[in-house]
Amino acid sequence: xxxxxxxxxxxxxxxxxxxxxxxxxxxxxxxxxxxxxxxxxxxxxxxxxxxxxxxxxxxxxxxxxxxxxxxxxxxxxxxxxxxxxxxxxxxxxxxxxxxxxxxxxxxxxxxxxxxxxxxxxxxxxxxxxxxxxxxxxxxxxxxxxxxxxxxxxxxxxxxxxxxxxxxxxxxxxxxxxxxxxxxxxxxxxxxxxxxxxxxxxxxxxxxxxxxxxxxxxxxxxxxxxxxxxxxxxxxxxxxxxxxxxxxxxxxxxxxxxxxxxxxxxxxxxxxxxxxxxxxxxxxxxxxxxxxxxxxxxxxxxxxxxxxxxxxxxxxxxxxxxxxxxxxxxxxxxxxxxxxxxx
Amino acid sequence: xxxxxxxxxxxxxxxxxxxxxxxxxxxxxxxxxxxxxxxxxxxxxxxxxxxxxxxxxxxxxxxxxxxxxxxxxxxxxxxxxxxxxxxxxxxxxxxxxxxxxxxxxxxxxxxxxxxxxxxxxxxxxxxxxxxxxxxxxxxxxxxxxxxxxxxxxxxxxxxxxxxxxxxxxxxxxxxxxxxxxxxxxxxxxxxxxxxxxxxxxxxxxxxxxxxxxxxxxxxxxxxxxxxxxxxxxxxxxxxxxxxxxxxxxxxxxxxxxxxxxxxxxxxxxxxxxxxxxxxxxxxxxxxxxxxxxxxxxxxxxxxxxxxxxxxxxxxxxxxxxxxxxxxxxxxxxxxxxxxxxx
Numbered sequence: 001x002x003x004x005x006x007x008x009x010x011x012x013x014x015x016x017x018x019x020x021x022x023x024x025x026x027x028x029x030x031x032x033x034x035x036x037x038x039x040x041x042x043x044x045x046x047x048x049x050x051x052x053x054x055x056x057x058x059x060x061x062x063x064x065x066x067x068x069x070x071x072x073x074x075x076x077x078x079x080x081x082x083x084x085x086x087x088x089x090x091x092x093x094x095x096x097x098x099x100x101x102x103x104x105x106x107x108x109x110x111x112x113x114x115x116x117x118x119x120x121x122x123x124x125x126x127x128x129x130x131x132x133x134x135x136x137x138x139x140x141x142x143x144x145x146x147x148x149x150x151x152x153x154x155x156x157x158x159x160x161x162x163x164x165x166x167x168x169x170x171x172x173x174x175x176x177x178x179x180x181x182x183x184x185x186x187x188x189x190x191x192x193x194x195x196x197x198x199x200x201x202x203x204x205x206x207x208x209x210x211x212x213x214x215x216x217x218x219x220x221x222x223x224x225x226x227x228x229x230x231x232x233x234x235x236x237x238x239x240x241x242x243x244x245x246x247x248x249x250x251x252x253x254x255x256x257x258x259x260x261x262x263x264x265x266x267x268x269x270x271x272x273x274x275x276x277x278x279x280x281x282x283x284x285x286x287x288x289x290x291x292x293x294x295x296x297x298x299x300x301x302x303x304x305x306x307x308x309x310x311x312x313x314x315x316x317x318x319x320x321x322x323x324x325x326x327x328x329x330x331x332x333x334x335x336x337x338x339x340x341x342x
Numbered sequence: 343x344x345x346x347x348x349x350x351x352x353x354x355x356x357x358x359x360x361x362x363x364x365x366x367x368x369x370x371x372x373x374x375x376x377x378x379x380x381x382x383x384x385x386x387x388x389x390x391x392x393x394x395x396x397x398x399x400x401x402x403x404x405x406x407x408x409x410x411x412x413x414x415x416x417x418x419x420x421x422x423x424x425x426x427x428x429x430x431x432x433x434x435x436x437x438x439x440x441x442x443x444x445x446x447x448x449x450x451x452x453x454x455x456x457x458x459x460x461x462x463x464x465x466x467x468x469x470x471x472x473x474x475x476x477x478x479x480x481x482x483x484x485x486x487x488x489x490x491x492x493x494x495x496x497x498x499x500x501x502x503x504x505x506x507x508x509x510x511x512x513x514x515x516x517x518x519x520x521x522x523x524x525x526x527x528x529x530x531x532x533x534x535x536x537x538x539x540x541x542x543x544x545x546x547x548x549x550x551x552x553x554x555x556x557x558x559x560x561x562x563x564x565x566x567x568x569x570x571x572x573x574x575x576x577x578x579x580x581x582x583x584x585x586x587x588x589x590x591x592x593x594x595x596x597x598x599x600x601x602x603x604x605x606x607x608x609x610x611x612x613x614x615x616x617x618x619x620x621x622x623x624x625x626x627x628x629x630x631x632x633x634x635x636x637x638x639x640x641x642x643x644x645x646x647x648x649x650x651x652x653x654x655x656x657x658x659x660x661x662x663x664x665x666x667x668x669x670x671x672x673x674x675x676x677x678x679x680x681x682x683x684x
Contacts, residue, residue: 060438065423067431075623078420081407085441089409095439096402096459099427117438117459224623250623257628281417281566281592281623286599288630 010038024314059092061309062118064108065099066125068221075250075279076222076298080124080146083302091310106132113139120309122146126192142312144305147192157322159304163193166294166328167200167245170273173292173330174243175208178339179271181241183216185230185251194219197247197275216241227254235262235270242339243271249282252291271336275328290333296326352380367657401434403651404460406450407441408467410563417592417621418564418640422466422488425644433652448474455481462651464488468534484654486647489534499664501647505535508636508670509542509587512615515634515672516585517550520681521613525558525583527572527593536561539589539617558583569596577604577612584681588616591624594633607631613678617670632675638668 007014012035020027020035027035061084065077081095088094096117100108102125109132112118118141123132126147133156136143145158174182184201187194202212215237218230227246234241235258246252252274256266264270266289276284276293278300284291304320311318349356354377362369362377369377403426407419423437430436438459442450444467451474454460460483465474468489475498478485487500516524526543529536544554557579560572569588576583577600588594594616598608606612608631618626618635620642626633646662653660 065427065437067427074424075417075420078417078423081420082416085407085409089441089443094441095407095437097437097439099431099436101431224625224628253623260630281595283566286566288602 006039006042009042010035025316057119057313058117060094060096060118061088061306062096062098062112062121064105064112064121064124065097066105067099067101075281076248076277079277079279079298080302083297083299083304084306085302086299087303087306087310093306093310106135109136110139113141119313120144122305122309127190128192128195130192142309144308146301146305150192150195157308159301159308159324159326161193161296161301161326162328163196164200164203166275166296166330167197168204169200169328169330170245170292170294171201171204172207173332174245174271174273174336175204175210177243177271177336179241179243180208180210180339181213181216181239181243183231183234183241183244184212184218185227185244185246185255186217186219187222187247189219194247197245201245213241222248222250224250224254224257227251228258229254231255231258232261235259235264241270243273243336246272246274249274249276249279249284249291249293252284252287253282256287256289267335267337269340271339273330273336276331284331284333287335289335292333292336293331295329295331301326348381348384351384352377399461399655400438400459402436402438402460403430403648404438404440404454404463406447406454406463406466407439408447409441409443417623418590418619421619421621421640422644425639425641425646426648427644428641429645429648429652435648435652448477451478452481455483461655462486464647464651469532470534470537472534484651486650488643488647492534492537499650501643501650501666501668503535503638503643503668503670505538505670506542506545508617508638508672509539510546511542511670511672512587512634512636513543513546514549515674516587516613516615516678517546517552519585519613519678521583521585522550522552522681523555523558523581523583523585525573525576525586526554526560527569527586527588527597528559528561529564529589531561536589539587543587555583564590564592566592566596566599569593570600571596573597573600574603577601577606583612585613585615585678588614591616591618591621591626591633591635594626594629595624598629598631609677609679611682613681615678618673626673626675629677631677634675634678635673637671637673643668 003014003017006017016027017035020032021039098108098112112121120142122144123136124146126145126149129151130149133145133149133152133154137156145156148158148160171182184198186198205211216234220226244255246255252272255272259266259270266272273292276295277298284293308318308320345356345359348359358369359377362374363381440450440454454463462484464486465478466488468487468491471493472491475487475491475494475496479498487498490500490502513524526540528540547553558576562568586597588597594614597614601608601612608614615634618637619640626635650660650662
């Protein structure tokens with residue numbers, strides 16, 4: 001059964017059938033139900049090229065894959081992408097992915113939009129006053145920002161998690177346990193989420209009359225290696241911190257190795273809280289000393305962004321606010337404990 | 343400086359300039375050098391849409407992203423993709439990615455080819471007598487298979503690693519250490535690499551007059567969870583194995599947790615060898631007891647496949663054989679030791 005045959009059978013145009021099967025609102029619900037029923041009974045499978053002609057849509061979401069010479073595959077990117085894919089497959093959408101170095105990302109977005117190969121796209125790894133957002137607003141395709149851009153006085157659609165609140169809560173918890181010297185292993189300093197997490201830590205310290213020591217702060221790629229090197233360096237300081245916040249469980253993986261190698265016990269000599277993106281490989285409860293975390297699912301964010309983009313493309317009302325800020329849980333496990341006695 | 347201006351400056355057609363900058367062999371070397379020099383001096387950056395018109399190429403590689411309801415982001419897929427991307431970015435290529443469930447992969451390939459949005463593609467997660475390879479040979483686009491398909495009497499381009507040899511060597515090493523009961527935590531039973539790894543184990547056992555006990559064999563997704571559950575079950579068997587082969591360091595992560603929880607010491611009570619795809623997060627030397635591995639870089643495979651596909655698209659001779667079989671190293675670390683005395 002092809003689309004032409006289905007069109008004869010139903011007495012409807014091929015365009016109407018395609019739109020009905022794809023849930024476009026131009027087709028009334030009764031017709032849509034009738035098309036769905038017959039398509040199911042006859043085992044019809046839509047031809048994507050025909051769909052594209054009928055709807056004028058590419059059926060695809062564009063994304064930029066950040067490439068750096070300094071690190072390899074990024075678990076965070078892969079996990080987010082798996083969330084996108086789970087929703088995309090339900091709507092028969094595909095991806096057009098442009099790998100780009102940081103300095104070429106604006107050009108890559110221009111290309112995605114000009115190519116006609118995508119219906120919408122999203123912007124991630126957002127920086128302070130990110131010029132890509134201003135550019136995206138001037139281009140004719142729908143987009144969503146994953147994250148927000150500090151210092152940009154613009155109205156734009158986004159989904160972000162409360163990074164500042166997460167690290168504020170984590171720090172306050174450490175202060176309650178008596179810790180005063182708290183280190184930070186953060187993402188790249190220019191990324192918006194890293195700016196906000198650092199600020200959360202600083203605000204909580206300030207409330208307690210304390211401040212963050214730059215000597216115990218590290219910024220960089222969120223890799224196992226960075227976590228290891230950062231933590232090893234911090235543990236060698238004369239007046240070493242008794243607690244550390246890690247911006248990812250990937251950083252924590254290396255940090256825990258450095259703590260073990262220094263002969264220190266996690267949760268007793270050093271307390272650690274990591275941000276948990278719910279990467280399936282690095283479950284905080286599976287560390288030999290289970291990790292206390294601030295938790296927010298990257299995969300769920302990927303799913304939400306795909307849902308919002310696809311419903312925008314289809315012109316369907318999705319009831320989601322244009323700007324979403326997700327709260328982050330603080331989950332206490334064994335890697336945190338009272339400050340050790342001097 | 344745009345292409346039109348560059349064309350005036352050089353007195354060459356825009357098509358010739360595009361082809362020269364993209365290394366297509368229709369342009370002679372002298373002209374190409376002249377174009378490159380002037381483009382560099384004037385700071386010209388090519389416009390991809392113009393390139394596409396000039397070369398008749400989409401400038402993209404197609405791939406299928408396997409989706410399953412049973413597991414989330416796949417580190418192996420992400421690492422391979424990072425290798426592809428590293429080469430793609432050098433040649434200004436992008437990806438068109440179609441997420442597909444296993445039963446829909448043939449349809450997804452047909453769509454990729456029919457869409458005109460890709461110049462070439464590759465097939466991965468190959469199964470025995472894989473019908474996609476026969477189909478790919480009948481379609482008009484170049485492709486490469488990552489892996490091979492057991493039982494298929496066809497000539498097709500591929501890149502594979504010597505999976506059988508890897509697990510044969512690993513098993514022979516365990517036999518030399520006195521182990522006789524060797525368990526297997528493998529990938530999905532229908533995947534070609536899993537078939538060959540199991541066969542390598544069985545061949546080495548047979549040479550020693552032994553055989554593989556089905557009760558100590560597990561097949562499934564290569565996740566941490568599967569490794570944990572598989573190993574925990576095997577350790578509860580009455581006459582439990584003294585050694586185990588894991589088809590991935592991801593499976594080993596879970597297996598090591600199960601070994602620890604059972605109060606056994608890795609490398610003394612139980613020996614373990616894992617296949618190491620060189621996933622950056624799971625370096626075998628970073629496990630608390632460093633893992634003995636069979637090693638082959640997935641990222642290097644991704645890079646090679648991108649190089650081969652792109653040179654085929656450009657009609658450039660790449661000197662790589664059509665069928666490549668990479669040898670696998672056996673790297674001995676602390677997770678293997680002599681069989682414990684009964």
